[in-house]
Amino acid sequence: MSLTRAASILAVCWVLCSVAAPAAVAPVAAAPSEMSEPATDATVTDATRSPTATPNATRNASAEDGTPNASAPAILSAYPNPLTDGDAGEYVVVRTGGTANLTLSDGESNVSVPPDADVVAVASDPVRARNLTDRPVVAARLDLSNAGERLVLRRGGVVVAETTYGRAPDAERWNATADRWVPRGLSLRDPVSTGPANATAFVLPDDPGVVRETLRSADERILLAGYTFSSTRVADALVAAHRRGVRVRVLVEGSPVGGVSTRQADALARLARAGVAVRVVSGSRARFDYHHAKYAVADETALVSTENWKPTGTGGRKNRGWGVRVEGGRTAEELAAVFEHDFGGADAVSWRRYRRGRTFAESSPPEGDFPRRVAAESVAVEEVRVLTAPGNAGSAVVERFDGAERSIDVLAPRMDPDGRFFDALRRAANRGVRVRILLSNAWYDEEANAALVNRTETLRERGYDIEARIARPDGRFGKVHAKGAVVDGERTFVGSLNWNDRAATENREVVLELVGEDPASYYAAAFDADWRASEPGGGWWGTKTKTTATLALGALCSLALATWVTKKTVRFDG
Template sequence: MARSIAAVVFALLLLGATASATATAAAAAPAPTTATPTPPSPSPPAAVATAPKSPAASTGEPTAPRIVGLLPNPVADDDAGEYVYLRLPAGNWSLDDGEDVVTIRQRQPGTVVVTADPGALVDTPDGCVVARGLALSNTGERVVLRRGGANGTVVDAVEYGRAPEGERWARGGDPRWRPVGFDPREPVSLGAANATAFVLPDAPGEAVVPIRAADDRVLLAGYTFASERVADELIAAHERGVSVRVLLEGGPVGGISTRQAELLDALVAAGVEVRVVSGTRARFRYHHAKYAVADDAAVVLTENWKPSGTGGGDSRGWGVTLRSPRVADALADLFRADAGWRDAVPWERYRAGRSFEPVEAATGSYPTRHAPADVRAEHVRLLTAPGNAESAVVATIDDAVARVDVLQPTVDDGSLLASLRRAAERGVRVRLLLSNAWYVAERNAALVADLNRWADAADVPFKARVAEPSGRYGKVHAKGVVADDTALVGSLNWNPTSARENREVVVALEGEAIAGYYRESFEADWRAGGGRWDDLPPAVAVAAVGAVAGAALFVRRRLTFDDSAENDGIDRPGPIG
């Protein structure tokens, strides 16, 4: 019946449809600039301090004097704990902001933290601490480093605008402003690994296999959690003596469901440690990573730990289990870093006094058309965001010479989409398959029409489609890439928030066998779409997809089956699951 309705809508819209596309824009906090300006009239020294010998700086040649970082706006009363971080050769130096001056006698090369509140420092940089400081302005100012005293030669200066609360400025950082407690990681090269590649909803049991077999440790990281089956496996592991820890997002878009709250209560009651990333000191916009470590195995997913995701009740997703101590240890190290900061709050403390919303769980049932496969990953790299995932994905696509296939809920204009355009312009065959979900269908149809129109005009091998599940799954939720013989699997959505503000985890899996597995799944999903909207005029295609999405939304509201609470507002500043 649904197909008949869609066919009627489609036929009517072919007679004449119009559509308009909207665009959104985001503004980022301005980054400080560095300069060597003309020295201003000096102010009288506010304090003079002698930097003690620093163990971290006891060897090595002198380096150029620099303002390395600063924290003007800590999350603290009266900005207690603000600092300026310096790298100094031996000698006499002064630091001023046009009002106050701190003079430093540096005995040997090293790093120095200048602060008026040593006891209030949090996440202190390495280096000796000078217990005097400037009153840094939250709205922006100019900080000047001089050789000698207040009348000395200017050797470095930093001018910054409004300082984001709880973020520090780092010279050479990308981005310059970083949350306190967060340091970007480099990609981690982890060698070869035996792997089980799988897709969802076809193989809902695969994600819990390593948890069920664990006898030492289980570390589970996620965005949302609503799987009773996974909760039961975690409790069973704890009861047989396994160390079990869980880390989730404390403020997902749409809020925490009653189901999730009840399951987390049960985990804590059984003795499992559960923490959620939340609060004004949070290092990430969202903790959106989806992975687990079980002894020497690691599971990396595009899907949430919930019935619609790992339960196989709705979403098309990708997953991989990597049997490698190196991969497991690398993810365990990431987990410890993310769970060990003060923004990772114990669940029992977080949930006190909060209310939660009931959300029905997904109950879809789908055939197993693409079975799991044991394959070899010839080389594995661990990518994370913020920090390196975006640039690594772009580099992987830029290195492709034959073909690139991308499966995403939706994409924003930016460096990732630009890399696909560049690939097509140099002759690489590019295919982009976007989600059919009701909350992005119309937007994706407009994007597909624009991209295909560009590809036709430029005469490049680029094709985009909106997915059509054809009874094989409910909606596309995967975030995957296959570029030649490299597959990328993980939680990274193609938008600036995901790439630059969220905690995301992606594994780059190199090897013909493992890349071939995901390309085969992509190929089947691509063929199932059949390009029903491909040859329509853009306005007609957008309106047609929009009407079908509207009908789907009406049905969804009448018959609730999707438990993806985070998807209830695509225009809201959050991840798409």
């Protein structure tokens, strides 16, 4: 068989597979410009960058309904392995709630915990411990094991709280509330309500002007946090802001999937040359797997989106994304606090230091233009809640899914079928809540997403009110990249959180929960339009048949090619 004939076979196979299921081919390594986000729980990462998660091992007092009792005595954290000689300064943080007669035990010794303050750090070397924590420190002889320990808090001999940790990594704190090790320098936050606000809801690629308008309007400060950054227009706005006296700071991820692109390197270098403070989350002791948040603070305005700071994201050149701009200072101040925490960490290094000796990945040019079908809209939000990961975003979303009564609409690139987010959706569908999931059409997602569609079809056959579809852009956008949800037509989630467990526990993510019918109706209408356009059956077969046909055709093509390769190999070897 000639090379020409082999090429013909491959061409025919490609056409047939494309007709059977557009883009549903086995994923191969994606170019940085195409697949630049952490994908699923299976994403391979540098283990040295991962805060270590541990199975649930803590029991603290709860109310009768099972929710944590915020005033009851509890073990909050432990720091058994500080970077000091002999672990001097190790401590356990206990919430006393003003309760007397508390004792803390490690199985070998028992120490009294005085109710000197609502929360205290118990340490055998209080002088050293005061350099390691801002909690009030009380002296008590308690030696913590670096190999693992079970700590028990008792009141009058009755167990009120306990926690068990495994081998202690250097300089990491055991967070007994989250049951995980947390690198020093990372503070896990609670959800924060910033009250009612006026906001501008928008979707991409339809209305990218909201992003640029927000940055151009700043007079005093711009704090911009992202996963990647390569937008020339955003860079223009930041440089212009810096020149008119605005304090501009930028924080991005140092190890995005596929590497830092040459386009991003050029954009960040330009900002740094102009005098903008640019830092990159990088290094073996990074506090997050990925700094994946996508938000900005411009004076007293907060902007949160699902999209990266690049032409195909906030630039409106490809992705279906959701975004919101919130007016008023409370949300902006809360996000500014998140930014200051992350920007000030030891793992946030300057751009000049980061780029020394590095090479960067080639990047593709921006994609096409898309029509403006969904205009930005002013909405009244009854309450804004700022959610972050690691810490609270994942559990907050699952809690809303579990509390849903009528409907849940989810727009996402992909979803882990074995993760807690899909489990919560399945539970909702089982109790009669209408669940709709619209997934990415990107070629590197479609095989896994087709499998999820099949799974929901199986659940529907068993009586669950759940349906998933793969998006059909039809010229309205390039691919789905949004991570959003609307619950009961009353609560909307907009932010960077991908719907998998690893993102919720290991990445820096920022999500806004918008309470009220006004914002929910806007995003629900946008979702409905994309959902209707993705109606199944717009082709020869349904998803299951397409997937089966694609696999069969792929097998035939592989067999034909293998036969040719074998013949050629025998001929060459002979």
